[in-house]
Amino acid sequence: MSAVDRLLIDPSGRQPRADARRNVERLVTAARAAIAETGVDAGAHEIAARAGVGVGTFYRRIPSRELLLLAVLDEVLGETIEVADRALADPDPWQGLSEFATAYVKLRSESCGIGEALGGACGEGLDATLAALRERFRLLVERVQSAGVMRSDVAWQDVPFLLASIATGRHTLGLQATEDQWRRTLSVLLDGLRTPTATTLPGRAPW
Amino acid sequence: MSAVDRLLIDPSGRQPRADARRNVERLVTAARAAIAETGVDAGAHEIAARAGVGVGTFYRRIPSRELLLLAVLDEVLGETIEVADRALADPDPWQGLSEFATAYVKLRSESCGIGEALGGACGEGLDATLAALRERFRLLVERVQSAGVMRSDVAWQDVPFLLASIATGRHTLGLQATEDQWRRTLSVLLDGLRTPTATTLPGRAPW
DNA sequence: AGATAACTGGACCGACTCTGTCCGCTTCGT
DNA sequence: ACGAAGCGGACAGAGTCGGTCCAGTTATCT
Secondary structure (H helix, E strand, C coil): CCHHHHHCCCCCCCCCCHHHHHHHHHHHHHHHHHHHHHCCCCCHHHHHHHHCCCHHHHHHHCCCHHHHHHHHHHHHHHHHHHHHHHHHCCCCHHHHHHHHHHHHHHHHHHCHHHHHHHCCCCCCCCHHHHHHHHHHHHHHHHHHHHCCCECCCCCCCHHHHHHHHCCCCCEECCEECCCCHHHHHHHHHHHHHECCCCCCCCCCCCC | CCHHHHHCCCCCCCCCCHHHHHHHHHHHHHHHHHHHHHCCCCCHHHHHHHHCCCHHHHHHHCCCHHHHHHHHHHHHHHHHHHHHHHHHCCCCHHHHHHHHHHHHHHHHHHCHHHHHHHCCCCHHHHHHHHHHHHHHHHHHHHHHHHCCCECCCCCCCHHHHHHHHCCCCCEECCEECCCCHHHHHHHHHHHHHECCCCCCCCCCCCC
16 A cells, blocks of 8 residues: 555545645655655655645644654655565576665665664664565575675675665765765675675674 | 864963863863764753853853864864874885774764764865865875775775765664674775776766 | 535744853852 | 952743644535
8 A cells, every 4th residue: 555545544434635635645755755855854844845735734634744754664665675576586696686785775875764764763663664674685695695606704684784884975075976976885895795705704793 | 283272262362270271171072072972963052061061161162162063073084184194104005095994984983973074064164174184095095006906996086985885873774783883894895995806886986 | 506515825833952141159379 | 368260050032843723715516
């Protein structure tokens, strides 16, 4: 069920008017954009303005700002899980992992709110979805390690951290990042992950 | 000149009382801790409370919250430049780079405010210092590439981005990072940087 | 077409946060 | 011991943000 549908359930069971439905769709789209640009702190007024409606309209259909954001985040994470499942279906394990990694990092770099949600900034609301995504990570990494094309001193738990690390700002040290700087970083990182490897990892795996 | 000294210049030319000097020292220390934990948004009241003084004392000596933070950030970046200079003095180029990289990532991971400052979140106030640090990056990378131990398709400008990427949160996907997760990420990344390399980088270098 | 229920927009409210000031009291240095 | 320098924290003023209310508008049904 999409985020729009979930928000359109009417207690009286009636179909909402066409304009009401249109506005909810606009609000969900706007929330997605606001989450990407502003993060999970995106305000109700900001989202309403992006959608081209007043705050009154916002609160007519949406119980609270937090619930809207949660619904949208859950939807986006659900799409990510689908991408992971397609990657698991790829006959070449490394190819599958590397395609998923690219999509995952791209999503994170284009939406700072998603990054915060994955970092746990949204309370318990997303626990189940996060667990499902975690499971896909484990499967993807175990498959590629069984095939012998990833260094074995990396734990599967390292991989979310490795990928999470590539997503940061457009600037550092006064330097301007190109649109796809993250692709370069990811490329170096994937090279570091392939077998054989030069050094062994320090410390213990995260848990 | 240290941040403390810079803030203790008295318009009348007199030496400030001992307790005043002590409090400014405490405030600078507290600001450093607050920048690390809270970031560059650390509030004046928060810093004063950490220092164990009232806000009145804060504003007696400090023109504004922003100036204090700028002075402290500049001091920390200055120390980082010194670390880079020591790395450049190391006879082994790769060893030098790798030591500096470790120190740089450690600093970034322990102080989120430094990360924001390096990301340009502090306006123009740090431009000169950032340029000086940038220069050290260029020298370090060029030296290691001339020695043939770093893949040549990486631009020196890539390296700040690569290192900036490793510093993020303690959690992702509901997983808990160990204290030194960043060392593992850095290790993979440095392996990816060494010659020879498997793939060539996509896109163009940042500028 | 007219009636009416649903919907809309944005002014507004109250709670909160943050920077910076003021002033009665304390402490240092002589 | 005395006066100037320093101290702390209550307070002011500006701003933000989530959420409500209601007068006016619009869709839908008869």
